[in-house]
Structures are given as structure tokens and as C-alpha cells.
Amino acid sequence: MKVTITDVARYAGVSKSTVSQYLNKRYDYMAEKTKIKIEQAIKELGYHPNIVARSLKQKSTTTIGVITANILHVFSTQVIRAIEDFCNELDFHVIVCNADDDPEKEKKYIDMLRAKQVDGIIIFPTGGNVPTYEQMIKEEFPIVFVDRYVPGIMGSAILLDNMKAATLAVNEFTRKGYDRIAIIMPEKADSITPRMERINGYKEALLDNGLAVNPSYIQSLEVKNMKKGLEEMLALPEPPNAIIAGNDLTLYEVLSYTKEKGITIPDELAIIAIDDVPFANIYYPEITSIVQPAFEMGTKAANLLFEKINNHSIPNEEVFRFEPKLIVRSSC
Amino acid sequence: MKVTITDVARYAGVSKSTVSQYLNKRYDYMAEKTKIKIEQAIKELGYHPNIVARSLKQKSTTTIGVITANILHVFSTQVIRAIEDFCNELDFHVIVCNADDDPEKEKKYIDMLRAKQVDGIIIFPTGGNVPTYEQMIKEEFPIVFVDRYVPGIMGSAILLDNMKAATLAVNEFTRKGYDRIAIIMPEKADSITPRMERINGYKEALLDNGLAVNPSYIQSLEVKNMKKGLEEMLALPEPPNAIIAGNDLTLYEVLSYTKEKGITIPDELAIIAIDDVPFANIYYPEITSIVQPAFEMGTKAANLLFEKINNHSIPNEEVFRFEPKLIVRSSC
DNA sequence: CTGAAAGCGCTTACAG
DNA sequence: CTGAAAGCGCTTACAG
Numbered sequence: 001m002k003v004t005i006t007d008v009a010r011y012a013g014v015s016k017s018t019v020s021q022y023l024n025k026r027y028d029y030m031a032e033k034t035k036i037k038i039e040q041a042i043k044e045l046g047y048h049p050n051i052v053a054r055s056l057k058q059k060s061t062t063t064i065g066v067i068t069a070n071i072l073h074v075f076s077t078q079v080i081r082a083i084e085d086f087c088n089e090l091d092f093h094v095i096v097c098n099a100d101d102d103p104e105k106e107k108k109y110i111d112m113l114r115a116k117q118v119d120g121i122i123i124f125p126t127g128g129n130v131p132t133y134e135q136m137i138k139e140e141f142p143i144v145f146v147d148r149y150v151p152g153i154m155g156s157a158i159l160l161d162n163m164k165a166a167t168l169a170v171n172e173f174t175r176k177g178y179d180r181i182a183i184i185m186p187e188k189a190d191s192i193t194p195r196m197e198r199i200n201g202y203k204e205a206l207l208d209n210g211l212a213v214n215p216s217y218i219q220s221l222e223v224k225n226m227k228k229g230l231e232e233m234l235a236l237p238e239p240p241n242a243i244i245a246g247n248d249l250t251l252y253e254v255l256s257y258t259k260e261k262g263i264t265i266p267d268e269l270a271i272i273a274i275d276d277v278p279f280a281n282i283y284y285p286e287i288t289s290i291v292q293p294a295f296e297m298g299t300k301a302a303n304l305l306f307e308k309i310n311n312h313s314i315p316n317e318e319v320f321r322f323e324p325k326l327i328v329r330s331s332c
Numbered sequence: 333m334k335v336t337i338t339d340v341a342r343y344a345g346v347s348k349s350t351v352s353q354y355l356n357k358r359y360d361y362m363a364e365k366t367k368i369k370i371e372q373a374i375k376e377l378g379y380h381p382n383i384v385a386r387s388l389k390q391k392s393t394t395t396i397g398v399i400t401a402n403i404l405h406v407f408s409t410q411v412i413r414a415i416e417d418f419c420n421e422l423d424f425h426v427i428v429c430n431a432d433d434d435p436e437k438e439k440k441y442i443d444m445l446r447a448k449q450v451d452g453i454i455i456f457p458t459g460g461n462v463p464t465y466e467q468m469i470k471e472e473f474p475i476v477f478v479d480r481y482v483p484g485i486m487g488s489a490i491l492l493d494n495m496k497a498a499t500l501a502v503n504e505f506t507r508k509g510y511d512r513i514a515i516i517m518p519e520k521a522d523s524i525t526p527r528m529e530r531i532n533g534y535k536e537a538l539l540d541n542g543l544a545v546n547p548s549y550i551q552s553l554e555v556k557n558m559k560k561g562l563e564e565m566l567a568l569p570e571p572p573n574a575i576i577a578g579n580d581l582t583l584y585e586v587l588s589y590t591k592e593k594g595i596t597i598p599d600e601l602a603i604i605a606i607d608d609v610p611f612a613n614i615y616y617p618e619i620t621s622i623v624q625p626a627f628e629m630g631t632k633a634a635n636l637l638f639e640k641i642n643n644h645s646i647p648n649e650e651v652f653r654f655e656p657k658l659i660v661r662s663s664c
Numbered sequence: 665c666t667g668a669a670a671g672c673g674c675t676t677a678c679a680g
Numbered sequence: 681c682t683g684a685a686a687g688c689g690c691t692t693a694c695a696g
Contacts (some may be wrong), residue, residue, distance in 0.1 A: 004689055015667045021689055029665045052393060052445045053689035055384050056672045063448070072402050081403050084430055088437075093444065095395070096428045098416055105420075112425065115383045116395070255614045266427070279611040282587045336673055347683040352675055361681045385673035387686045 003045045012041035019086055023049055027150035043205055055117065062090075063115035064305060067097045067106060067123040069147075074138075074248050075294050076124065079146060082298025083122060083230055090306065092119070105130025114141070120305045125150055127192055144301050148192045154317040156308075158301045162194045165324040166201030166244070167208075167291045169272040172288065173242045174209040178270055181206065182217035182240035184226065184250055195220075198246065198274070214238075226253040234269075242270040242332065248277045251287070271332035274324070286329035293322050335377045344373035356379055361527035372588045387449065396637060397445035399455040401433050401479075405582050407607055407626050408456065411478060414630025415454060417425050422638065424451070435460025437492065444652050446473070452637045457482055459524055474640035476633050480524045486649040488640075490633045494526045497656040498533030498576070498624045499540075501534055501604040504620065505574045506541040510602055513538065514565055514572035516558065516582055527552075530606070546570075558585040559592075566601075574602040574664060583619070602664035606656070618661035 003263070005023075009016045014034060021030060022038045041047070055061040066083055068076040080096060087094050095113065099106035103126045110132055113121055120142030125133065127150045136143050137155050149157035173181050183202050185195055204212050217240050221229045230253070232242060245251035251273040264268050265285055271282065273289045280287040300320060337355075341348045346366060348610065353362060354370045375377070387393040398415055400408040410426060419426050427445065431438035435458045442464055445453055452474030457465065459482045468475050469487050481489035498515070506635050515534050517527055535545050549572050553561045562585070565572060577583035583605040597617055603623045606611050612619040632652060 002689095005691095006689075015692080016665055017669095017692080018665090021666085024691080031569075031665060033369075048443070048447050050388075050449060050689055051444075051448045052384060052387050053672090054691075056388055056674085056689080057691045061670080071409060071416070077403060077409055080428070081430065084403070084428065088429075091444065093427045093429070093448065093622060094415065095425045096412070097425070098413065101450060108534060112382070112423065115380050116393075116425065117384045124680080147432075190620075252614070255611075259614050259616075277585075277611070278584060279609070279615070282584070282591050283611070284591075284616040336672095337675095338673075348674080349676080349685095351682090353682085356675080363681060366682080373673055385688090386675075388673080388690085389675045391688080471692055 002050075003047045004050070005047075007045055007169075008041045008047050009302045010040065011045055012037040014038065055180050059117070060119055061089060061117045063093045063095060063116070063118050064309075065095045065097065065109070065121045067099050067109050067113075067121065069099060069101050069124045069126070071096065071098050074277060075147070075292060078294035079298035080303065082295045083302045086299055086302035086306075094319050095312035099124075099126055101126050107132060110136075120144070122146055122301050122305055124148060140308075140312040142305055142312065144305045144308070146297065146301050148194045149319065151193055154310075156318045156320075158304070158320050159194055159322065160292050160297075161321040162197035163201030163204070164294055165274050165292075166198045167205040168290055168324060168326045169244045169274070170202055170209060170270055172326060172328065173244075173332060174211065174268065178242035178332070179211060180214075180217070180238060180240045181211070181242045181244065181248065182219070183244040184229065184233075184254065185220045185246035186250055187220055187222040195246070202244065222248055223253060224305070225255045226250065230254065230257050234263075240269070242266075245271060245273040248273070248275045251275070251277060255283075255287075266330070266332050272332050276327065280327075281329060282332075285331050287331045288329045289327045291325045291327055293325070297322050334382075335379045336382070337379075339377055340370065340373045340379050341453035343377055344369040346370065357428075359555075362393065366638070375490045391449070392451055393429060393449045394423060395450050396449070396641075397427045397429065397441070397448075397450040398455045399431050399438060399441050399445075399453065401428045401431060401456045401458070403428065404431050405478070405603050406609060407624060410626035411630035411633065414627045414636045418631055418634035418638075431456075431458055433458050439464060450498055452476070452641045453476055454633050456480060465539060472640075472644040474637055474644065476637045476640070478629065478633050480526050483525055488636055488649065489651045490629050491526055491651060491653055492624050492629075492656055493653040494529035494656075495536070497606050497624075498530045499537040500622055500656060500658045501539035501576045501606065502534055502541060503662060504604060504660070505576075505602065505657060506543065508602070510574035510664070511543060512546075512549070512570060512572045513543070513576065513580065514551070514574040516561065516565075516586065517552045517578035518582055519552055519554040527578070534576065555581055555585060558582065559589045562586065563590050566595075573599070574598075574604075577603060577605040580605070580607045583607070587619075598662070604664050608659065612659075613661060613662075617663050620664045621659045622659045623657045623659055625657070629654050 005016050005019050009019045019038055059316050066080055084094055097109040106126045107129050124147045131169045133153050145155050145157040166204055191223045219229045245254050256266055265271055273287050276291040280289050337348050337351050341351045374592050397413055416426055429441040432457055438458045439461050454476045456479045465485050475485050477489040551561045553558055577586050597603055605619050608621045608623040610622050
């Protein structure tokens, strides 16, 4: 059977308490030979402490949860990677969950994670569990929102400066002389604040550049309907000559469509993508992109979470905005 | 403070045992009104069971660990996603760790995961911790290897039929008339069996097609040296006219290089990639690929792991080979 | 300098 | 049909 602290104590001829002190490096008053005896016992028995037992007593599992919309998105992947690296330094582990933008799944994951006593949660919220978010914040349970935030919730959030992202894109287009600029976003863009911000930023930037806002140039679509949406948009009497792709999946659909239809980029349609995709700079043409600093955002999220874990009463309503960066390539 | 089973028991006026029975749905002999009292108490107190405490007693944490080489690889991401989906059905959680192909990091993660009493581990092994792998297998600790396996270890593994992958590529090239076929692989290809298999499959297929094996057409390189390696290869008196890219990162380097140098695909250099990348079919030209069934492999890995979790004495030396699929596009 | 005892929040035979 | 008791493997005041 598994060897426990009791076995070590017996083998070393000391008490469990002493072994425990040793394990926790509380050597203050420990006789050198006691140390050695215990060390030996541990090695000879091949003892490994049971962290579950420790967690029960200490009320910390040295584990955090991350609930993402979908691990298959580049952005999520990079954020998770950054969180993982950060946690590794502190000997924490991360449980990764995919909510698939489904509030029920999200709720289930939050409950399970809390039942498993994770020390904190980083979440890309669906927005569909407001009472739960509020409850956690009220209880001062450490939680950090990433990528999106929920209006009315007083939690900490790590966000892109979405207005600016849209502005950068619109400015770049107008600088190059494009005047019929469309934006295509993943579905539910309007229920999720940051997405709305991108659309607002887009509208404002348009006006700032003396261009009119054309509602039929603004589309929020499910991935599977995107090509149809594009088709309709491009069939307008005055079709757009430039388009902002709201995220990596959107870009993928747009490129897939232009390829199918033999539409030349940027001559027939200019493109700027929000989110950098790995192939952006080897594509023909290279894709001009608005890049989110995903690693920094992930690191900041982890960092913030640990501040909260270490001090539950940290003010809970900060929003950290990260600067998007325009990478000019040749699709516009 | 947190409400515990004791609070619920007191509030409902029953014993902890009874509450526990209720929680575990052992209703066999429970009076209807006892149930109702407990149900009420739980709701009114907002009780959530502490799974850590349960785990300590039950010796199961309903959590498994996944140690991957790098979550930033598409293949890993897809495998993880499949595992996650599978686990979700069973109300298990997955702790994701990135070993970065570093045996020390891998060792640390294995130890931590076991200390946290995970019920099993799925691992993309570095190959650098043979004694640890052996120890786990000896102890009948549930473990499944994915993507690579370690020679001499009697563990279960989920692998691609690598010989076949290479053969498919070579056959496709020769069918199209290419006769100077190179293969470029990520570094350490020779210390990791499946990578070696790809090279062997490549050699055999060459011979089967009546072509000679030219050692300078076979390269195993670190990502950062790949472009240099390509440069050298293409500067040979008889440079290759076709190249197999061993995985997604390799493909990326190859395309980046051909783009920089203005090399036309497939006219000046034909390409087949092992691993499908999301942009393969929108690239110019579309990339002919050998696809691994990543989701099925992930699902099988999870499935196998749970068989072992439920029955530790399951024969431990099965290797499951998955069929790669050639997707003909236009890069060759 | 070290140990006995209580306790973390559950579960599980077993008794009644 | 339900409860008292022991136990899972640790940690932590506290006593000596």
C-alpha cells in the first residue's frame, strides 16, 4: 500500500508531528540527527506526501481553474500557456475547462471547480451566469475575468482596449483610401461588452474619419453563417471594399470565402484581422493584423489572481486594458 | 464560514451519516421526509460538498493529469480538447501541464500530479524519465502515452502509424513524378521512436519506389536552425525538388523560407506536410497534408485511461496505431 | 527539541 | 430507517 506519514514516523522512530515539521521545513529547533533519520526513512520507504490530505487541513489546493470559451482558439491557447507558466513558478497547477460559450456548462464547471476547492478561477465568461459571478465576488472568492467582462459585475477584468483595436483598423483603412469599411464579428457580439466596444470603436472611428456608418456593413454571425453573410454584404449595390475580421475564426471564414470566389486581396477586398494568427505573415498576401498581447494578458491575469488569493480583500473592480498593436502587412 | 456537512446535519436534525447517504444518493432505506428535510437544509444553507475531503476518504480525486510537450501545437490542443470532452461526460477534470520537452519539468509535473492524487495521467513523453515511467507502470498507476512512446517501456500508447504517414507522402510525390524527396523533422527526431519511424518509413518507401536514399536529404533540426538547414539542402548540387515537413512548426518554417526566397510551390519545391494546420486549405497553394486523427486519438487515450482507472490490472502493453490520411491539395 | 491530541470535512461499515 | 464511531493523511497549537 501507499506509504504515509505514519509509516515514515514509525520507521524513523519519531512522531508524525516531527515528520510534518520536517516536510514543511520548520527546522527551527530540529536536531540534526532527527532530520537525518527522517530523510533516510523518506528515501528508503519512497514516501511522497499526499497533497489532498494537506489541502483539507490547509484550505489550499495549490490549484486554480481556467474556464475558457474554447481551447481551440489561438488566443485562449496563448493565454492558458502564459497562466500555466506563471503557475508553474509557484508550484500551482491549472485545471482547464471548455465552456463552449454555453452558460450551463460554465455553471457546472464553476460549481465543480469550487467543490474541488481550487484557490481561484480565471474565466472567459459567457456572460450567462450573472448571479453566480456576483455570488463569487461577494464571497471574495478570487476570480479574474479575461477577454470579456460582464456589464454590472464589479469584478477585475483583463481586457483588450477594444475601441482602440477597431480604431487602429479603421484608421489604417482610411489612410490607404478605403471608404466602404465593413466589420464582421462572431455571433453574440452584442451581448458581450468587449465585442460591442469593437463595434462602437469602429463606428466612432468611421465618423472621426468623415465616413458614414452603414448598418448593413456591420454583421454579427455564427461561424456557420458567415459565408452567407459575406455573400449578402458583397452583393449590396455598394459593397464594402474593406473588411475587419473580428477574430481568428472570422478571418478564417473570410479567407476561405475570398478564396472560393476568387476575390483578390486587397484589390477587390482589403482585410484587417483582429487577433494574430500564426500564418498571417506567410499568407499570400500577408495579413495586416491587430494583435492582442496574449501572453502579457495571461500573465497579468495570473498575477492578479494570485494577489487576490494572497489577500482576499483586494479591491475587486479593476479593469486592465491592454494595448492592441497594428502590424502592417499587405492585405490592405 | 463555509458550511459543512455537520451544519447541514444539525440544521436538518439528522446525523452526518444520513446526510452523506443522501448526497451519495443511497436512498435505499431513507424516509421520504428525511430526504426532504435534508434537501431543504442544503438549499437554505447553500451547502456545497467539499470534494477534497471526499477524495481523501475515497482515494479518487476525479481528476486526471495531461502532460503535453507544448499546448501551442495544434495537435496537442486537439488531443487535449478531446480528452477534456471525454472527461466532462464523466464529471472528471483535467489538469494540463506543459513539459516543453524538458525531462526535468516532466519529472516535476509527474511527481506533483501524483502527490495531488490524480486518478491517472496521459502523457506525451519526453522519453527522458524512463525509471519514472517504469515505476508507474510497475505500480499499475493508470498511465497512457500519446504521440510518442519510449522504447523498452511496456506501457499503453496511442500512436500514429508513422511508417504509413511517411509512405503516403513518398508515394504521392513519386506518383506526381518527384524523384528528389527530402524530409525535414523537428530536432530529437531520432531519440523519439515515432519520429524515427517516419524517417524509416520514408527510407523504405523511397526504396520501394526505386529511389535511392540520400542522407543529405534527411534533416532533424531545431526550429531556429531550420531555415539554415533548408538553405544548405537547396544549395546541394542536386537539390531536392520535394520536401516532407515533419509537423506543423516545420511546415511553418518551410513556408516562411520559401516565401522569403520567392521559391514557387510546387514548381520549384513541392511540399507535403504531416499534421494538418488550420490554414492548409486556404493557403496559396493549398497544402497537401497527411492528417492525424487527433480527436479520435485523444478520445481513445481518455477511454483507455479510464479503463485502467476502473481496473488497474488491465494488460498494460497495448499500442494503438491510428491511420493517417492523405489529403491531396495543390502543394505537390 | 519533540510528541499527544484535536481537527480539516467527508465516508463507511456496523449496530440498533 | 438512522446514528455513533472510526478513519482517510495530513497540520498545528500546545504542553513538556
